[in-house]
Amino acid sequence: FTFNIMVKALCAVDRVDDAQTLVQKMGTKGCAPNVFTYTILAKGLSERSRPYQALELLAEMSLNGCNPNIVTYNTVIDGLCKEGNVEKAQQLVQQQIPDDGCSPNVITYNSLINGFCKVGKIEKALRILKDMEEDKLLPGPDTISFNTILDAYCKHGKLKKAYKIMEHMKTIGHAYNVVSYNIILAGLAKLGRISEARRVFEEMFRDNIAPDIVSYNTLVDGMCREGMVSDAKMMLKAMTGNGIKPDIITYSTILDAYCKRGKIVKARELLGEMLRKGISPNTASYNILIQSATKEGRILEAEKLLQKMRERGLTPNTITCNIIIQSLCKNGELDKAIQTMESMWVKGSNAI
């Protein structure tokens, strides 16, 4: 359907309001929007933190004789959960969905679990998981359900609990995957427990779950934070040997570590290596370099970098902006800082 494609396109270029208007007009043109149309729009709204408008959309579509299906509901529910209103989402699951003759599926519950985790109510999330395991009327949990809980524990530094979940999965014979391991790795890395992370990493090979780019990047990041930059650099070679290509994140992570420690020569070398490998720096990479330059008083270099960034068609983001303003303020150039801010403001950029 042509209209659906248009709605999607409008959402993609951030013109959700236009998309909404279009959908409203469709009805009057004898070309009624269908479930697909509404779901696309609901997703557009949800992704832009407008879950309540998505919620209203549910009512609107029913009025137009188009009943939401489970995909529509899940889209709205996930939006609500990400906004932090898990209660409202749960209400939908318990009341409206059954009223509509739909039944929640594993994705629905996973959204709720994630929602509760993100607002710090892990107990509630666990409750849902347990219900899914025990209640035959509910869909059984999948790997994602478990991973979500795993992640919540790891993010809170509760590694023992995380390990317990992992053990639980093993004992009931539930599949885990590379993401499960990545979550654990990230948890350990954040706590600076690098040697333990290394052991887990080795275990992955024995477990026939090959580390992916995220696994490597997580470990590299952990090493860099602990000042083990040369170990991190060695990982670069190791991963290549294992068929995983270092990406922009791998390089930026190490680049940042070098810069923060004033190892400018090494940083430049790495930048060169990165370019030779055909990986072009993005805004984040430039932010790293610009910050390093400003902190060490190499203002001219910073300006040049900004210039280069522009030439490459990269747009400065909030962080770029903050780095520059901070540096100007420290040099007592308040006027210039304000000027910069205003010009960014005028450009209508998402910076600030």
Added chain:
RNA sequence: CUGGUACUCUUACGUC
């Protein structure tokens, strides 16, 4: 089996 792929999951840069 053509159109909405919905949740999960993970990784880099600023301010405090």
